Amino acid sequence: MVAQREPAQSGPPGQESEHFVVVFPGYHRAWGSWIAHKLENHGHRTTLQRWDPDREQPLEEALGDLQLATGRVVLVISDLFFQLGPRTETDWSSVLRGFVSEHAGEFAAVNLTNRELLPATAVLEPVNLWGVGEDEAERRLLNRLGLRPRRLRNLPPAGSSRYPNEPPAVWGEVPRRNARFTGRDVILGDLQQQLMDAEHGAAVCTLVGTAGIGKTQIAAEYAHRFAPDYDVVWWVNCDQRNTQREAFSSLAGELGLGGVAEVGERVRAVRDTLRRNEPSGRWLLIFDGWEEPEDAITYLPQGGTGHVLITSRNQNWRSSTDIKPITAFRRAESTGYLMRGAPHISVDQADQVASEFQDLPLQLAQAAAWLGQEGMEVPEYLRMVRGVGLTRLESHSMPDDYPVSSLTSWSILLNKLRKSEPRAVELLSLCAVFAPGRIPLGLARGIPGAELPDQMRWISSDGAGWARALDSLVSYSVLTRESRGPAGDGEQEDSVHIHQVVHSVISELTGGRKSEVYRDIVHRLLVEADPGAPNDSRQWPRYAELIPHLLASEAHSSREGRVQEMLLNCLRYCYTSGEYTLGAELAEAVREKWEEFLDVAGPRLGALTTQQGNLLRLAGRFREAQYLDTFRRDRLLEIPGADEEALVEATSCLAADLRPLGQYEDALKLQQEVVETTRRLYGPEERTSLLAQHNLAVGLRLLGRYEDAYDVDLDTLRKREQVLRARHPNTLSSGNACARDLRLMGRYQEALARQELGMRLHLQVLGPQHPQTLLARHNLLLCQRRAGTSRQDMATAMASLLDQQEQVHGRRHYSTLALLTDYGNFLREHGDLSQARELLTEAEEGFRRLLGPAHPVSTAMQSNAGLVLQAEGERDGALNMFEQALAGLTSLLGADHPATLGCALNTSGGRNLSEALDDAFELSRDTFERARETLGADHPLTLSCMVANAADLRGLRRRDEARAVEAEVLERLTRSLGAQHHHTLSARQRTRPYWDYEPYLG
Incomplete structure (x- = not known):
């Protein structure tokens, strides 16, 4: 491979420009580039020549070929140089003493090693550049070639001009360079050219081949060989998803992204920083052993001028990256x-x-x-x-x-x-x-x-x-x-x-x-490696390294108490770090072994059940968690004098399982038992008691008892502020809950004010990407929308939050599905019906897959789908969706639940549009009366039902009654929400109201 360099500018009078052929083995490509660049800086012309002649070609002939170009030949030598071919020492000594000696004036050499070279190498009079700084190396190079320094100005910088002895500013766990690395020069050269020629944001190449074919070695050699081209080189081991996340996110500290604690946020911050080419656009990411192309969006910067190299056995990368097949050696x-x-x-x-x-x-x-x-x-x-x-x-x-x-x-x-x-x-x-x-x-x-x-x-x-x-x-x-x-x-x-x-x-x-x-x-050894602090995010990289070895070493079969506690710590790490799926799989394997030799009602297996249930629940595997916790609780109830603390923990876990499964009444009864027992055992202000009280409010909220939930949440918040202080994560969670209650009660401005404060605290304490912070941001957007806050970038904010949710939870997680729903509702309201339909359909299908069709959430989602059909002019289809949702929710939740009332409001509107005016009036009147009784006379849903009822009266030509209702509702809306709130303005314009369903699983 010959790289022709552009002629340098003419030198000053009195010194002619020379031409040099810089010859290097591929291993020393960086040195060849640096030497050529320095010579050009002094007004000379160069030709770069990678040299690894076939063994069959005589050395004298191969060296003679280098003289075909005019000018002197500069050999970049080391002990590796004399292994090219390979050739014997006799071969080299013979050609050095013969051919090279006869043409000594046409050859020069620089030496890059402190190891002893062949004695015959002296004919080249190599200048030693090993272990010296750049200025000294440049001085020695010029002196060896007999050139006077005459650095020219305004020369374009070369792409790899950094001195090879100076490593990149950031160098992340790249494997040591293999001194035995052989061949692959064509692959490495093509790979470098392919990455350099790619459009910005698309410089991603995947080395694909079977195990043991040398993909990792090629990637590591690329990093070392082309290191001077980059300011940031970062190696990511992808053996396990959690180790991949930790390795990638640890680049945050090297990039100066301090203060970002949560791993998901560090991943996003690193990706976005590289996309913006900060602190430099010369970066290289290497993902070794990445077998899951579907995770690409999480890590790959969509933009920037850097390069990404992936090694994998998975051919499916060709759909999203360039592929370079790696086969056996030639x-x-x-x-x-x-x-x-x-x-x-x-x-x-x-x-x-x-x-x-x-x-x-x-x-x-x-x-x-x-x-x-x-x-x-x-x-x-x-x-x-x-x-x-x-x-x-x-x-x-x-x-x-x-x-x-x-x-x-x-x-x-x-x-x-x-x-x-x-x-x-x-x-x-x-x-x-x-x-x-x-x-x-x-x-x-x-x-x-x-x-x-x-x-x-x-x-x-x-x-x-x-x-x-x-x-x-x-x-x-x-x-x-x-x-x-x-x-x-x-x-x-x-x-x-x-x-x-x-x-x-x-x-x-x-x-x-x-x-x-x-x-x-x-x-x-694994016990020794356990930091003992799974809640400390600073220790998460260590836990990430332990996880792959737990099942491989059969640690889950150990009867040693310290080993078992280490396993529980690893499960706690999975819970706190958000690795719910990985943790659930690990917990399942541990349980399978522990049940063979541990007491099913004992404390160790009980601790495992708690962790496993939490992980399953947060992963959206609600029924599995319910089965597990039900079995545990039933066994404890069968044991005379069972440990009361274990029983209350099992009951609390079961209640938490029943809530997302839609069994709200049963969950509330169990949670009330937990509250009473914890207060008796620990006192009303102890952490466990306050957690039980917090979960009680969740159950009340799911049943539509918003004021009762708010009273409990507010009391919990006040106690947590005293016991745990204002910045504790549990206290922040209570603040989120209070703001949600206020919003659901229709006290929008109060909700917004509280949530804005809570959002600032979440960012300071937990970081932007923590699951609890994402929940707080979601609630803030809903508060802003309900309060009528003018936000031109609301759609952008929702899209950004959706991207973060996907990074942390994935697309099918229930919290992501909830955001898809609210985003779709917002887009429908603002006229983007196509995307709204797409998002709402995806969310509805996701909830049905997760919860089944006979769940309150899955049923209520039909009402949102009906609103899209209605906006598209499909009145009959919309009414059918409304009626189905109303019948289902009435059966599941009762006629007075707020979700049922909201669906009834939409159904009355559908009947009105379909000219079933009497039916519409009867439903809107009944819904208004139920809402007033359940939510209060000034609740926004109650007032929306009044507006709808006035519209139905007007449709029946009962105009005087309609005007009286309209006057009252306008007065109430102005007093409660303000004259400029969009609900008030819509009522004044006699626009038929509707009600979005916001899914919530607790």
């Missing part, structure tokens, strides 16, 4: 790799090994390590790997197209280590108990020796033995070493990384996963 790459690792083998022998392992990079790495370490001859090695017929592993981590001989080679390696370095096999057996990927193995050094089996106590006492064992595994390419912190953090901060294919093999061959000894050690 044969020349395979043989070159093998010969570098094992210099004693011939080209033909390397070809035989490559053929045996089908050019698969992961397996070639192990073969090269074995051949190089042992000095074994290839015929003997091939006889070994072909001589034992191991069957294919059952694990799905092993690709179907992997050669069976690769399993044999791993078996041979392990047998060798058992003899020469048995402690390495013991560490490998420990790794087999973990999940593949990153393993915090160094924490094992912190386990007290007394807690380890006799044969394993060396782990905590023998540092030298630990280092030797790890070094052996690294040298044989079994695992790679990673370090979380800067040097000096200690061995306990070290972690290792093991590929999933290797993990699959060693799990079978070492038997570590089946050993109780190794499992117990890993369980103690």
Whole structure:
């Protein structure tokens, strides 16, 4: 690959401009670019030449080709340079002493290593740039080439002009550079060009290929090789959804986004900051092992000038990103790799090994390590790997197209280590108990020796033995070493990384996963890694790393109390961090094991049930939570003298399950029991009692008893302000509840004033993306809409909130469905019927799927659908929807529930438009009377029913009665809402009122 550079500006009189061919191996591309840029800055012309001649081409001929261009050749050399091909030391020494010596004036070199080079390299008189600063490196370069400094002004900056020894300002957990990385130069070059040529906001490329094909290695090499092109390089491990979120969100701190505590908000803040090219548009994100394209919208900045690189096995990425298929090595790459690792083998022998392992990079790495370490001859090695017929592993981590001989080679390696370095096999057996990927193995050094089996106590006492064992595994390419912190953090901060294919093999061959000894050690290690603070968002990254290893290590089978408490802490982390789906899956697996040996009515299983029920409920799996909590409560009731605290907790959980299932009366009765019991056990102002009282108000609100709910919520708020203080999350939750009650009571201005204050506190205390803050923002938008506040950007605000809801909860979560409904109602009211229909249909279908068709929410959603049909002129269809909703709600909630009354108001309007005037009048009059009794004479819904009734009287030509009702209702509306409120203005214009249904599950 030759990159022609534009001619530099002419130099000053007295010094001619020269031409240089800057030759570099792909590994040192950044240095080649920097040297060319510096020479151009001094008025010279350059040609960039990546150089890796085929092994079949004689070296003299390959070097001669470099002289076809005019000017001197500048070689960028290091110990890696002389491995190109690979060539033997004899080959290089011969050509350096012969051809290069004869043309010495046409060659120059810069040296990038402090390692010893071939003696014959002296003919190049290489100038050493290793370990020096940029100014000194520039001075040495010019001096070696005999050039006078003459920096020119107003030159356009080169794209990769940063000095290669200066790392990007932000560098996030990119794997160490693999000094054995071979080939792939064409792929890397094409990849860089593809990203550079992409339109802004679309520079996303996915490397797709089977496991072990080298996708991660290519991505890591890209990050290192092209690092000078970027100011921010961030690596995101996507093995698990929660680790992906934590790794991506941790970039917030590096970007200076301080004060953002909640992980979902950090994700959004990072994405938006990069989209705005802050602090720089030169950023690179690498998502390693990302298999879920549907999550792309959450992370990928939709804009900006940066680049995104993804590695995946999922071909479905082609629908949203550019795809670059990654296949096995080309044969020349395979043989070159093998010969570098094992210099004693011939080209033909390397070809035989490559053929045996089908050019698969992961397996070639192990073969090269074995051949190089042992000095074994290839015929003997091939006889070994072909001589034992191991069957294919059952694990799905092993690709179907992997050669069976690769399993044999791993078996041979392990047998060798058992003899020469048995402690390495013991560490490998420990790794087999973990999940593949990153393993915090160094924490094992912190386990007290007394807690380890006799044969394993060396782990905590023998540092030298630990280092030797790890070094052996690294040298044989079994695992790679990673370090979380800067040097000096200690061995306990070290972690290792093991590929999933290797993990699959060693799990079978070492038997570590089946050993109780190794499992117990890993369980103690996980206990050691537990920060013990699942509610502290600063500890969430640590918990995110623990989660993948819990089930893999069978920690849920442990009968050790500390291990069980660690598992409960991980579930609490899932609850507080919003990882509801992941937590529910983990809790289900834990329960399956714990029920085998724990008392079903005991405290440990009770704590698990509480966490599992909470997670299921918040994930929208209400019936599963109900079944779980009902079973627990029934068992406790059967036990004479059962623990009263456990029983009240179970009752509280069951009440919480029944509320979203629409069983409002039953839930309220249970919650009243909880309130009475907690007050007796703990007192009326204790946290548990106040939580019970808060939930009592939720039940009252669902039943439409808004004033009763407000009285309870206001009392709870006052007590929480005293006991917990004003900025406690529970106190803020009570503030939200009071504002909601006020809005539902029709006291819109009071509701808005309280919610505005609460919103500011939520942002300060919990951050913008916390689920409770999103709920507060949703309530604020509804308060603003009901209060008639002029907001030109209301639609934008709702769309923005919807985007955040999706990030935190997903599109099908009940809180997102509620926002879709309110957004759709707003759009319908303002004339965007097409999008309104789309959103309301999606929300209705979502609620039916979540709750079933015979639920109050699902039933009431038909009324909103009817309003859209009515606005579109479909009167008959609208009336049919209204009538169905009214009949269903009357059956489910009763005729006096506010939701039923609102639906009745819409139904009377539908009848009026369909010219069923008598029926319309009878319904509007009955609805008005019921609303006045239930909600009060001045409630907005009551007054809307009065306006509707006046319209029906006028339709029946009872004009005097209509005028009397209109006069009264206008006076009441003006007094309660104000003369300029939209309800008042609509009534004055005799516009038929309607009532939006706002879904609420508690």
